[in-house]
Amino acid sequence: MALHSQDIAWFSWGALRGYPARTLLMLIAMAIGVSAVVVLTSLGEGARLYVMDRFASLGTNLIIVFPGRSETAGINPTTMMGETPRDLTLNDALALTRSYNVRRITPINVGSADVSYLSRSREVVVLGASHEMLAIRHWELAQGKFLPAMDLDRASPVTVIGSKIRDELFGAERALGKWIRIGDRRFRVIGVMGSEGRSIGVDVQETIMIPIASAQQIFNTSSVFRILVEAKTREAIEPVKQFIIDTLQQRHQGKKDVTVITQDAVLETFDRILGALTYAVGGIAAISLAVAGILIMNVMLVAVSQRTAEIGLLKALGASPRQIIVLILAEAFLLSSLGAIAGYLLGQLGSWSIRYAFPDLPAYAPAWAVVIALVVAVITGLVFSLMPARRAARLDPVLALSGR
Amino acid sequence: MLPVVILKDDDVIMIELAEIHRDFLVGDQVVHALDDVTLTIESGEYVSIMGPSGSGKSTLLNLLGLLDRPTSGVYRLNGKDVTSLSDIEQAQVRNREIGFVFQMFHLVPRLTAAENVELPLILAGMPPEQRKPKVANVLDDLGLTDRSHHKPEQLSGGQRQRVAIARATVTEPNVILADEPTGNLDHKSGTDVIRILEQLNERGITLIMVTHDPEMGQRAWRQLRMIDGCMHSDHSNDDQINPDHGAS
Ligand SMILES: Nc1ncnc2c1ncn2[C@@H]1O[C@H](COP(=O)(O)OP(=O)(O)OP(=O)(O)O)[C@@H](O)[C@H]1O
Ligand SMILES: [Mg+2]
Numbered sequence: 001m002a003l004h005s006q007d008i009a010w011f012s013w014g015a016l017r018g019y020p021a022r023t024l025l026m027l028i029a030m031a032i033g034v035s036a037v038v039v040l041t042s043l044g045e046g047a048r049l050y051v052m053d054r055f056a057s058l059g060t061n062l063i064i065v066f067p068g069r070s071e072t073a074g075i076n077p078t079t080m081m082g083e084t085p086r087d088l089t090l091n092d093a094l095a096l097t098r099s100y101n102v103r104r105i106t107p108i109n110v111g112s113a114d115v116s117y118l119s120r121s122r123e124v125v126v127l128g129a130s131h132e133m134l135a136i137r138h139w140e141l142a143q144g145k146f147l148p149a150m151d152l153d154r155a156s157p158v159t160v161i162g163s164k165i166r167d168e169l170f171g172a173e174r175a176l177g178k179w180i181r182i183g184d185r186r187f188r189v190i191g192v193m194g195s196e197g198r199s200i201g202v203d204v205q206e207t208i209m210i211p212i213a214s215a216q217q218i219f220n221t222s223s224v225f226r227i228l229v230e231a232k233t234r235e236a237i238e239p240v241k242q243f244i245i246d247t248l249q250q251r252h253q254g255k256k257d258v259t260v261i262t263q264d265a266v267l268e269t270f271d272r273i274l275g276a277l278t279y280a281v282g283g284i285a286a287i288s289l290a291v292a293g294i295l296i297m298n299v300m301l302v303a304v305s306q307r308t309a310e311i312g313l314l315k316a317l318g319a320s321p322r323q324i325i326v327l328i329l330a331e332a333f334l335l336s337s338l339g340a341i342a343g344y345l346l347g348q349l350g351s352w353s354i355r356y357a358f359p360d361l362p363a364y365a366p367a368w369a370v371v372i373a374l375v376v377a378v379i380t381g382l383v384f385s386l387m388p389a390r391r392a393a394r395l396d397p398v399l400a401l402s403g404r
Numbered sequence: 405m406l407p408v409v410i411l412k413d414d415d416v417i418m419i420e421l422a423e424i425h426r427d428f429l430v431g432d433q434v435v436h437a438l439d440d441v442t443l444t445i446e447s448g449e450y451v452s453i454m455g456p457s458g459s460g461k462s463t464l465l466n467l468l469g470l471l472d473r474p475t476s477g478v479y480r481l482n483g484k485d486v487t488s489l490s491d492i493e494q495a496q497v498r499n500r501e502i503g504f505v506f507q508m509f510h511l512v513p514r515l516t517a518a519e520n521v522e523l524p525l526i527l528a529g530m531p532p533e534q535r536k537p538k539v540a541n542v543l544d545d546l547g548l549t550d551r552s553h554h555k556p557e558q559l560s561g562g563q564r565q566r567v568a569i570a571r572a573t574v575t576e577p578n579v580i581l582a583d584e585p586t587g588n589l590d591h592k593s594g595t596d597v598i599r600i601l602e603q604l605n606e607r608g609i610t611l612i613m614v615t616h617d618p619e620m621g622q623r624a625w626r627q628l629r630m631i632d633g634c635m636h637s638d639h640s641n642d643d644q645i646n647p648d649h650g651a652s
């Protein structure tokens with residue numbers, strides 16, 4: 001005597017609709033549990049992605065070289081003797097291109113200078129770089145071209161400006177092809193940066209970029225502030241780092257007077273911490289699912305005693321204990337699935353609101369969290385209804401029908 | 405043994421109770437609800453059970469309907485010992501061979517009349533397309549076709565009991581067990597319900613009915629009287645031969 005599944009569904013659905021208050025209560029309990037998981041994990045995941053994205057916008061597989069030993073490396077002879085460390089030069093940068101594992105490099109110089117167009121002028125951060133800067137930093141151009149590919153030591157009067165600078169200097173006027181004055185030199189605008197380029201440290205919208213050699217002329221220096229090196233792969237980062245240290249030691253008469261840092265180390269730590277945080281908040285939210293489960297058990301117990309006569313009747317009509325259990329569990333399954341779906345939608349609405357309120361935060365619940373929340377909700381509903389279902393199946397039909 | 409039996413052409417023994425005891429423990433006191441009951445009922449009989457309150461009538465009926473198990477004794481239904489059956493097997497027997505009619509009707513309030521009648525067929529696992537015509541048939545038989553989509557609360561007591569009878573008969577059982585089926589009905593609808601049950605009996609279904617009402621009880625061919633859990637008397641109306649019964 002197997003019940004037809006559509007009959008099971010029909011009967012359970014009818015039972016749920018027959019007791020709207022109870023049904024609503026359970027739906028809400030389930031929905032809160034599931035939506036809590038969805039919202040909290042989306043928050044955690046959003047925070048993780050946000051931080052990762054900020055770091056990634058520095059560049060991928062990026063290695064940064066700057067002059068001087070870092071303090072964390074301990075006391076070293078140069079600082080002991082009061083010597084200033086040897087500067088990095090364009091030739092140092094060039095030397096670093098000679099490794100198979102290096103994809104791109106750019107030396108950079110940063111300084112501020114007065115920039116003017118016609119009568120408008122302001123002080124601006126000027127960044128000297130090579131044409132590779134765009135690719136290394138994953139920036140995007142809004143208009144025109146980026147700095148041209150050419151020898152590092154060649155100056156050229158061209159500039160790429162941030163969109164804010166363009167707005168301030170040119171207003172509605174077309175900026176491409178116009179000549180602006182940086183310091184005491186004239187540069188032709190060949191490109192405008194897109195609005196994508198957000199990154200830690202530099203606001204691209206408020207920056208002006210010129211070839212590295214031109215920047216050295218403006219700032220009257222022969223040294224380089226930093227060298228950015230992009231390794232071909234993640235695995236290549238360590239060899240490249242070693243290559244940089246060796247090469248520069250050789251070029252600096254055997255002195256280890258540069259600091260080489262990789263962003264991956266930092267990134268990984270953040271990734272781990274924030275990932276763990278997401279699991280933690282997900283786990284805390286899952287506790288509310290367990291609470292929902294206990295509530296379901298109680299409500300199902302009430303449901304069984306409320307419907308004692310009905311269950312007794314079903315038995316009199318020939319329902320086997322198994323069929324009674326199936327019917328009660330089907331009801332619980334239906335309830336917890338509906339609750340889970342409602343909770344899922346509620347949770348998505350919640351994380352949508354978070355994204356709406358904080359556009360920078362990619363608060364999307366990770367798929368694993370959604371799947372686990374739904375599965376746990378349904379399983380909790382079933383498991384906690386097992387006891388009430390068994391109780392129903394064991395009901396003495398005579399007592400149930402007599403209402404004794 | 406009796407002229408009644410001779411009138412019937414298929415005197416097959418349907419129910420056989422031997423030395424049935426049913427004890428309840430109330431506190432530390434044992435109540436003998438059934439005290440050594442031995443009884444044989446043949447297929448197609450019309451039996452009424454009467455007796456004072458607490459004499460064990462309902463307990464006997466519940467045992468016959470496999471809703472309850474005896475403390476001791478043997479119950480054979482259609483020659484088969486059913487006391488030793490498993491819960492699942494007993495459920496099957498209830499579903500296929502027995503129809504219940506209760507004093508309180510026991511309709512599921514959220515289901516329509518037709519859906520209530522359909523329930524036993526659903527539990528039997530019958531496919532929907534086979535169920536619908538059967539349900540429509542019994543409802544038609546009982547004059548309930550225009551009420552089939554009404555909820556119990558929209559029906560009168562007599563109509564509710566007719567729906568319950570439709571539910572009891574839709575599986576075409578061999579026996580109908582009715583525990584005070586008219587107990588909650590006024591005289592007229594009570595008589596209607598009894599007539600319907602008697603018509604079913606005339607078609608060959610064994611009818612066993614518990615009643616308090618002597619007038620109703622007297623209508624049965626065979627009248628059992630219980631007192632204190634014992635079968636006090638077993639009386640057959642052999643003088644009151646109903647020609648309809650001879651015809652079946
Ligand atoms: N589940 C039970 N637990 C304890 N005692 C019970 C139980 N069921 C029945 N009894 C007792 O068994 C005896 C017979 O009860 P039963 O219900 O069969 O009587 P009845 O003849 O149907 O009475 P009534 O005419 O009032 O319906 C009574 O003394 C009753 O109290
Ligand atoms: Mg009774």
